[in-house]
Structure formats: structure tokens, C-alpha cells
Amino acid sequence: MVKKQLQEKTHPVRSDYLIAAAICVSTSLFACGLSIYQDGAPLVAPPWPTNAILLVLVSAWLFFIGLKGQRFAPTRLLGGLPFALCVIAHFFLWVLVAGILPASDGSQLPEIVRLLGLSHPITSIPFNAALILFLLNLGLATAGRLTKLKKARLKFYVSHGGMWLLIAAGLLSSSDLERWELIVSEGNATAQVSRGDGSETRYLPFGVLLSDFSIEFFTTQLTLVDIEEKVIIWQKGEPLIDLETGNTSSIRGWEVEVLRSFPGALPQGDGYQASDSPYAPPAVKLRATHLASGKTLEGWTTCGNDQVPTQTILAEGSDFRFAMALPRPKRFASEITILKSGDEPYSVTVEVNKPIKIDGWELNQLSYDETAGKASRWSVLEAVRDPWIPIVYTGIALLAFGAILHLLDRVIAKRGEHGGSKK
Amino acid sequence: MNLIQTFPFTAGFALAAWALGLATLPRKRLLGTALLAIGTLTLGGILATIWISLDRPPLRTLGETRLWYAFLLPIAAGVVCIRWKMTWPIYYAIPLAGLFLGINLAHPESWDRTLMPALRSILFVPHVLAYLLAYAFLSAAFAASIRGWRAPAGSDRCEQALEFADRSVQIGFAFLTLGLCIGAVWAKGAWGHYWAWDPKETWALLTWLGYLGYLHFRLQHPNQAKEAFLFLGAAWIVLLLCWFGLNLMPIAEQSVHTYTR
Numbered sequence: 073m074v075k076k077q078l079q080e081k082t083h084p085v086r087s088d089y090l091i092a093a094a095i096c097v098s099t100s101l102f103a104c105g106l107s108i109y110q111d112g113a114p115l116v117a118p119p120w121p122t123n124a125i126l127l128v129l130v131s132a133w134l135f136f137i138g139l140k141g142q143r144f145a146p147t148r149l150l151g152g153l154p155f156a157l158c159v160i161a162h163f164f165l166w167v168l169v170a171g172i173l174p175a176s177d178g179s180q181l182p183e184i185v186r187l188l189g190l191s192h193p194i195t196s197i198p199f200n201a202a203l204i205l206f207l208l209n210l211g212l213a214t215a216g217r218l219t220k221l222k223k224a225r226l227k228f229y230v231s232h233g234g235m236w237l238l239i240a241a242g243l244l245s246s247s248d249l250e251r252w253e254l255i256v257s258e259g260n261a262t263a264q265v266s267r268g269d270g271s272e273t274r275y276l277p278f279g280v281l282l283s284d285f286s287i288e289f290f291t292t293q294l295t296l297v298d299i300e301e302k303v304i305i306w307q308k309g310e311p312l313i314d315l316e317t318g319n320t321s322s323i324r325g326w327e328v329e330v331l332r333s334f335p336g337a338l339p340q341g342d343g344y345q346a347s348d349s350p351y352a353p354p355a356v357k358l359r360a361t362h363l364a365s366g367k368t369l370e371g372w373t374t375c376g377n378d379q380v381p382t383q384t385i386l387a388e389g390s391d392f393r394f395a396m397a398l399p400r401p402k403r404f405a406s407e408i409t410i411l412k413s414g415d416e417p418y419s420v421t422v423e424v425n426k427p428i429k430i431d432g433w434e435l436n437q438l439s440y441d442e443t444a445g446k447a448s449r450w451s452v453l454e455a456v457r458d459p460w461i462p463i464v465y466t467g468i469a470l471l472a473f474g475a476i477l478h479l480l481d482r483v484i485a486k487r488g489e490h491g492g493s494k495k
Numbered sequence: 496m497n498l499i500q501t502f503p504f505t506a507g508f509a510l511a512a513w514a515l516g517l518a519t520l521p522r523k524r525l526l527g528t529a530l531l532a533i534g535t536l537t538l539g540g541i542l543a544t545i546w547i548s549l550d551r552p553p554l555r556t557l558g559e560t561r562l563w564y565a566f567l568l569p570i571a572a573g574v575v576c577i578r579w580k581m582t583w584p585i586y587y588a589i590p591l592a593g594l595f596l597g598i599n600l601a602h603p604e605s606w607d608r609t610l611m612p613a614l615r616s617i618l619f620v621p622h623v624l625a626y627l628l629a630y631a632f633l634s635a636a637f638a639a640s641i642r643g644w645r646a647p648a649g650s651d652r653c654e655q656a657l658e659f660a661d662r663s664v665q666i667g668f669a670f671l672t673l674g675l676c677i678g679a680v681w682a683k684g685a686w687g688h689y690w691a692w693d694p695k696e697t698w699a700l701l702t703w704l705g706y707l708g709y710l711h712f713r714l715q716h717p718n719q720a721k722e723a724f725l726f727l728g729a730a731w732i733v734l735l736l737c738w739f740g741l742n743l744m745p746i747a748e749q750s751v752h753t754y755t756r
Contacts, residue, residue, distance in 0.1 A: 153715040167697060167704065170692065170697050171698050171701055172744070174745060194692045242689075251687060290608065291608075293609075308605055309602065310605060311497065311499055312605045312608070314608070321497075400609045402609070402612065404612060424615070425681075425684050426684070427684055436686070461689075471675075472676040475670075475672035475673050476673070478665060482665040
């Protein structure tokens with residue numbers, strides 16, 4: 073009797089798995105076929121306002137199904153746990169492909185990979201088909217539980233609903249997302265922006281004048297290079313010696329003392345003289361004493377730049393030279409003036425992690441002339457426009473809130489109370 | 496004395512305290528617990544010293560994250576042990592933490608003071624700490640899966656291990672989700688977009704999906720303990736690939752998350 077009951081209970085689950093697996097495999101096969109037919113073209117979301125209408129329609133449909141369609145077996149199956157497990161596994165496999173195959177122009181990859189759109193896996197049709205299937209299950213599972221609202225299900229609604237909103241908005245907003253590079257030199261203004269690869273340009277509704285570009289570096293550090301000055305032979309685990317006047321440290325049997333340190337210096341005679349010129353690289357005078365032999369040597373080293381050649385100090389009797397590592401940026405920022413017709417110009421500072429917002433656009437500090445270092449006279453900003461960001465952030469906030477609720481629930485739960493119970 | 500010179504002694508002291516604590520715990524519980532706490536606090540002291548010396552949070556390199564992990568894993572196991580009155584998880588968590596600390600001793604750091612501008616964000620510490628807490632709890636779950644796998648199916652030992660694993664995954668998964676959300680908000684400010692499909696992000700999503708799968712598997716199959724332990728082992732491998740393995744893959748060149756030097 074018990075065996076018969078168990079069989080009755082197990083068989084529908086097994087058939088649910090079979091149907092779910094068949095749906096996943098068929099979806100992938102169909103998506104692959106479609107991708108080959110489309111010559112590997114990416115899947116592009118419809119633009120505004122079609123994408124917004126689509127989101128509203130799909131949400132309404134899911135809500136309707138959730139309320140009215142639970143008595144139909146297909147709805148229960150598509151929003152059920154066996155299907156959830158299959159779509160998670162199915163989506164996992166396609167994400168794994170994206171996590172292994174580097175994005176490229178496809179020229180290095182076999183033709184079939186290009187045809188499947190896998191030179192850019194995340195925009196490929198098969199990848200997005202798997203994501204849509206994932207969304208379908210997530211949406212139906214969430215909507216299905218709306219039929220019987222329970223306080224205990226709050227964390228479920230919040231985390232699942234937030235995840236659905238985040239993925240759906242992220243997917244549908246891809247066609248409205250604009251990312252452009254804005255390159256501007258000091259004292260000049262521009263409203264022109266271009267794609268990273270220069271393939272396309274457009275104009276922003278405002279102009280950007282670069283008043284000043286400033287950059288701060290960390291104190292330069294000592295490194296070791298081979299005799300031919302071609303390869304850095306300093307290894308992780310060896311000390312990183314800050315090249316500040318008075319610093320003393322030991323490395324590879326030598327005691328190194330920093331006698332003089334200039335943040336900017338230009339060559340003069342046998343040594344260097346401090347200089348405020350932006351074209352002056354840092355330079356230091358070192359004294360190195362070989363601890364075993366007592367041999368002492370002194371000399372100047374600089375990392376150099378376009379104007380000043382690199383200089384190193386040969387560690388006589390050893391197989392390396394003392395050298396100065398390239399300075400590393402600590403902070404860089406652009407002081408810009410926003411020019412808008414009809415408005416007074418105003419100044420703002422754009423810095424990494426501190427973007428500014430203007431008329432629905434966000435300006436991020438991206439880069440600068442890295443070869444010139446502190447002499448850089450131009451700045452690269454990124455102009456981003458993503459009208460869906462409030463919806464995406466709502467999804468992220470709900471997901472995070474759901475995670476906190478789950479966390480509190482687990483910490484408060486007593487032993488023996490399984491969080492895994494179906495509610 | 497600089498960090499390079501002092502680290503082997505202080506980390507060695509922490510390891511010795513843990514080893515003595517584990518050896519003492521079965522016979523003298525109070526002394527054993529005190530020794531384990533001393534070892535963990537020593538590691539906390541090391542992290543605080545490094546933070547102050549470098550004038551930046553020591554969360555940048557893989558070695559630094561390993562150190563945090565070795566510090567947080569005993570705490571995660573301890574929280575679960577105290578909250579749900581178990582002792583055995585500590586016998587798995589401490590050796591695992593010791594292993595990670597041992598790797599740091601075998602591959603010493605240079606303790607670089609520099610921190611790239613993108614990492615100079617108020618969200619840097621919460622993002623990485625949320626992930627490390629998640630890794631600590633999820634590793635505790637993996638340890639439970641080993642214990643459960645070795646026990647006969649249906650035995651009390653097996654059921655206890657499963658219960659512990661479930662709790663650890665539920666807590667770890669919540670931290671994993673929080674880390675993901677904080678990272679998305681930070682990425683928007685630093686790189687202009689909340690999700691760029693950077694290889695590290697892709698593997699973080701794979702890890703998240705792995706444990707999401709586990710949680711759903713447990714809901715659907717509450718009585719299949721052995722399969723659940725296998726699932727946990729596979730998910731932990733994905734976690735390790737995301738944390739360390741990615742750096743060895745060719746795709747790592749496209750990642751902005753490689754801060755090793």
C-alpha cells in the first residue's frame with residue numbers, strides 16, 4: 073500500500089522532470105537553429121516604448137495566470153520546482169559557456185561557434201532563450217503564490233519578485249542603454265561622443281569643457297629588472313620599498329637606503345634636479361650596500377617618461393638592476409564646465425566612483441593619457457544613459473531585502489526547523 | 496620589523512593555538528575553546544595591523560582574501576555551533592581555515608600599499624566582506640557534506656550534517672546575494688553599468704546559480720541526503736573556480752577583477 077502511494081507520488085514528479093528537460097532541450101535546439109539561420113546575429117530587445125509595453129503585458133499575463141491559471145496542469149508545471157531545477161541547470165550551462173569563451177570578433181573561433189552567436193555569448197540567441205525560460209519559471213512561481221497571500225511568504229515574494237524585475241528590466245533595457253566615450257582636452261569643449269571602437273558618433277544635449285585634469289600618484293616603489301633592463305624580476309613575497317627619503321630596507325642580500333627623492337625631476341649633469349614641470353618624472357638617489365661583502369654603490373634611478381629616459385642602477389656582482397616601478401595612480405579627476413543653451417555654465421568634478429548626473433545622462437571618469445602620466449592633458453569620460461535604472465535598482469533593492477529577510481529567518485530559526493519546507 | 500618579517504611568526508602562533516585548541520577540545524572544553532578563540536583573535540589582530548599599516552582595507556589580493564576567509568570561517572562555524580548547539584563543525588572549519596592560512600605562509604605577500612582608484616569606494620569593504628562571509632558559510636556547508644557523505648544514509652549523523660549544511664547554505668546564499676547586489680550598485684558608479692558580464696561576474700553568477708539549484712533541490716527532494724551532499728561538493732568546486740581558478744583561465748585577461756601583483 074505504502075509502496076503504491078510512493079509510486080503514485082514519484083511518477084508525476086519524474087514525468088515533470090522529463091517534460092521540463094524536454095522543454096529546455098527543445099528551446100536550446102530551436103534557439104541554436106534560429107541563430108544559425110540568422111547568421112549568428114545577436115538578440116536585440118525592442119526599443120522604447122515597445123519594451124516597456126512588453127514588460128507591462130508580460131507582467132499582467134503572469135499576474136493573470138498566477139491568479140486564474142493554477143488549476144491548469146501546464147501552468148503548475150511551468151511554475152513548479154522540477155521545472156525550476158531544470159531551467160536553473162539549463163541557464164547554468166549557457167552561463168558556463170559565457171564564462172569559458174572569451175568575447176571576441178569570432179575570427180579565432182570555429183564557424184559553428186560564430187553561427188551560434190557565441191563570439192559574444194551573452195547577446196546570443198541561445199543564451200537569451202535560456203534566460204527567458206528562467207524568467208518564465210521565476211515569474212510563474214512568484215505569480216502562482218499570489219493566489220494565497222501569506223505573511224510567511226513575504227521573503228519569497230520580495231526575493232523572487234525582485235529577481236524577476238531585475239532580470240526582466242535588465243534584458244528589455246539593453247536596447248535603450250547608451251554608453252559613449254567623451255574625449256576632451258584641457259581648455260577645450262565638446263559635445264561629441266563616440267563608441268569605444270570609434271564606429272559611431274553622436275552629440276550630447278550639452279557641451280563639456282575640461283577646465284583641469286588632476287592626478288595623484290602613490291609613492292613610487294623600488295623594483296628589480298634583469299641586466300638587459302627588459303624584464304621585471306622582482307617577485308611577489310619580496311619587499312615593496314617605498315622610495316621616500318630616509319627609507320631603508322633589505323632585498324636580495326642588499327640593504328637599500330633612499331638618500332634623496334623627488335616627485336618630479338629632470339636630469340642635470342650626473343644627477344637630477346627637482347622640477348615642477350608636468351613632464352618631470354620622479355627620480356631618487358639610492359645607496360645600496362651588499363650585506364655579505366660590504367660593497368657600497370650609489371646612483372640615481374627614474375622610471376622615465378616620453379621626455380626623460382629610464383635610468384637604473386646595476387647591482388654589481390648580482391644578476392639584476394635596481395629600478396623604479398611605474399607610479400600607480402591614487403586618484404584622478406576632471407574638473408569640467410557644463411555648457412547648456414539657455415543655462416548658466418557651471419563647474420563640476422568627475423572622479424572615479426563619483427559620477428555626475430545631467431539631464432538623464434551620467435558622466436563617469438574613465439581614463440586619461442596613461443603614457444603621459446601626470447602630464448596628461450586630456451581626459452576620457454563615459455556618458456551613460458539608462459532610463460530603466462530606477463526599475464533595475466528597485467529589483468536590486470527587493471532582492472537584497474529578500475536576502476536580509478532570509479538571513480534573519482535562518483538565524484532566528486531553532487534547531488529542527490528546516491528552512492527548506494514548502495510553504 | 497615589517498609585515499613580511501612578522502607575518503610568519505604571528506600566523507604560526509595562530510596555527511599553533513588552533514592545533515592545540517582542537518587537540519584539547521574533546522577533553523577540556525573550556526581550555527580548547529579559549530585556545531581556538533585566541534588563534535582566531537590573533538588572526539583578527541593580524542588583519543587589523545595590516546589594515547592600519549597599509550592604510551587600506553586588506554581585501555585586494557587573493558592572499559588577503561584568503562586571510563579574511565581563514566579568520567571568518569571559524570567565526571561562521573562558531574556562530575552555527577553556538578546557535579544550534581553542535582560542536583563537530585569546528586573540527587572541519589578549523590583545519591580548513593588552517594589550510595588557507597598555511598597557503599598564505601607558503602606564498603607570502605608583499606603587502607602592497609597601492610589601491611587602484613576604482614577600489615577606493617565606500618562599497619568595497621561591504622562587497623568583499625559579504626562574499627567572504629558567504630564563502631565561509633558555504634565552505635562550512637561543504638565540510639558538513641563530507642561528514643554526511645561518510646555517515647550511513649538515514650543515520651542521525653547524516654541527518655545532523657544535512658541540517659547543518661542547509662542552514663549554512665541558507666545563510667551563505669543570503670550573503671552571496673547581498674554581495675552580488677552591493678557589487679552591482681558599486682559597478683554602476685565605478686564602471687558605468689551594474690552588470691558588465693566581466694568573467695568574474697559571470698563566475699559569481701555561476702556560483703550563485705549552483706547554490707540556488709541546491710536550495711531548490713532540497714525543497715523538492717528533502718529525503719535525498721546523499722544526492723544533496725554531492726550537489727554541495729559540485730557547487731563548492733564552482734565557488735573555488737570563481738575565487739581562484741578563474742585567474743588561471745585565458746578569459747581572466749578580460750577581467751577587471753584581477754588585482755594580483
